[in-house]
Amino acid sequence: MYICCESQTQKATKNKPFNIDTMGNQKLYKGSLQTIILKLLAQNDKMYGYEITQKVKELTKGELKITEGALYPALHKLEAEGLLDVEVAKVGNRLRKYYKLTESGTKETANRLSEMQEFLSTMQQLVNPKFSLE
Amino acid sequence: MYICCESQTQKATKNKPFNIDTMGNQKLYKGSLQTIILKLLAQNDKMYGYEITQKVKELTKGELKITEGALYPALHKLEAEGLLDVEVAKVGNRLRKYYKLTESGTKETANRLSEMQEFLSTMQQLVNPKFSLE
DNA sequence: AAATATACATAATTTTCTTATGTATAAAAT
DNA sequence: ATTTTATACATAAGAAAATTATGTATATTT
Numbered sequence: 001m002y003i004c005c006e007s008q009t010q011k012a013t014k015n016k017p018f019n020i021d022t023m024g025n026q027k028l029y030k031g032s033l034q035t036i037i038l039k040l041l042a043q044n045d046k047m048y049g050y051e052i053t054q055k056v057k058e059l060t061k062g063e064l065k066i067t068e069g070a071l072y073p074a075l076h077k078l079e080a081e082g083l084l085d086v087e088v089a090k091v092g093n094r095l096r097k098y099y100k101l102t103e104s105g106t107k108e109t110a111n112r113l114s115e116m117q118e119f120l121s122t123m124q125q126l127v128n129p130k131f132s133l134e
Numbered sequence: 135m136y137i138c139c140e141s142q143t144q145k146a147t148k149n150k151p152f153n154i155d156t157m158g159n160q161k162l163y164k165g166s167l168q169t170i171i172l173k174l175l176a177q178n179d180k181m182y183g184y185e186i187t188q189k190v191k192e193l194t195k196g197e198l199k200i201t202e203g204a205l206y207p208a209l210h211k212l213e214a215e216g217l218l219d220v221e222v223a224k225v226g227n228r229l230r231k232y233y234k235l236t237e238s239g240t241k242e243t244a245n246r247l248s249e250m251q252e253f254l255s256t257m258q259q260l261v262n263p264k265f266s267l268e
Numbered sequence: 269a270a271a272t273a274t275a276c277a278t279a280a281t282t283t284t285c286t287t288a289t290g291t292a293t294a295a296a297a298t
Numbered sequence: 299a300t301t302t303t304a305t306a307c308a309t310a311a312g313a314a315a316a317t318t319a320t321g322t323a324t325a326t327t328t
Contacts, residue, residue: 029163029164029165029166029253030163030164030165031163031164031165032163032257035261036260036261039260039261056260059259059260060256060259060260063252063256064256064260113261116257116261117261117262118197119163120254120257120258120261122194122197122198123166123250123254124254125193125194126170126173126190126193126194126198127169127170127173127247127250127251127254128251
């Protein structure tokens with residue numbers, strides 16, 4: 001059951017009714033999405049977009065929610081850069097686009113992951129009082 | 135001694151000669167700069183812009199380099215949001231702008247830091263093979 | 269005297285999101 | 299049965315936050 005107050009500018013469409021639960025608690029720091037995608041594909045060989053969103057939600061217990069508006073452009077970009085290959089599959093009457101790492105994608109994934117690790121430990125040093133260097 | 139190749143589009147100015155060492159290894163993920171600034175001010179009471187860039191460089195052993203183009207707009211924004219107070223000081227013949235946390239800035243810093251911690255541990259889970267949930 | 273370091277600033281552009289749409293099929297709920 | 303939710307793709311407008319390239323000016327070091 002959805003409730004909508006008048007001040008709300010959102011329109012109800014057939015499939016997407018008023019969504020009052022769209023709270024912007026997206027703690028996904030810019031720049032990390034590509035690395036997340038690459039990492040998942042390194043672990044799972046091939047995945048399709050929707051599957052990635054669900055996997056991330058599951059792995060992070062709802063902490064991180066990949067939005068479609070961020071995901072699909074990111075997949076397209078990684079593909080355009082030659083890091084991913086795409087393979088379209090028809091499941092029932094619906095299409096899926098399976099993505100997998102290319103050879104250069106696999107190499108780049110290693111780079112991105114070590115960069116990410118470095119960033120995480122640097123940030124940890126910086127923000128964790130326990131490890132404060134002062 | 136600076137060397138410049140012809141293809142380089144950069145112009146030499148009086149004070150900033152050709153900088154061939156501007157390698158884009160800025161591992162500062164978007165969204166973390168404000169938190170870094172707030173954290174430093176929580177530890178150091180008051181700091182000026184240039185001091186912040188040097189402190190970050192020092193604390194991270196050169197890992198993170200805050201650029202001026204990112205720093206100053208960030209400071210101005212935090213000030214506009216009421217999280218920082220500014221106090222201009224004259225040192226010799228040069229001015230410095232000392233920033234310090236306001237009361238609401240102190241509160242917000244706590245929020246930002248715990249959000250950051252949450253993000254870091256979530257990302258750690260996601261990218262560190264040791265902690266992989268699969 | 270020239271180069272580097274200190275100290276501020278801003279403008280143009282790029283990257284990467286958020287938010288809001290749109291289309292369409294399949295499954296679940298009322 | 300019909301509505302809602304879930305699955306599955308996509309894109310466009312706008313915002314946020316960087317990068318890169320400037321600019322000014324003083325102080326210190328080479």
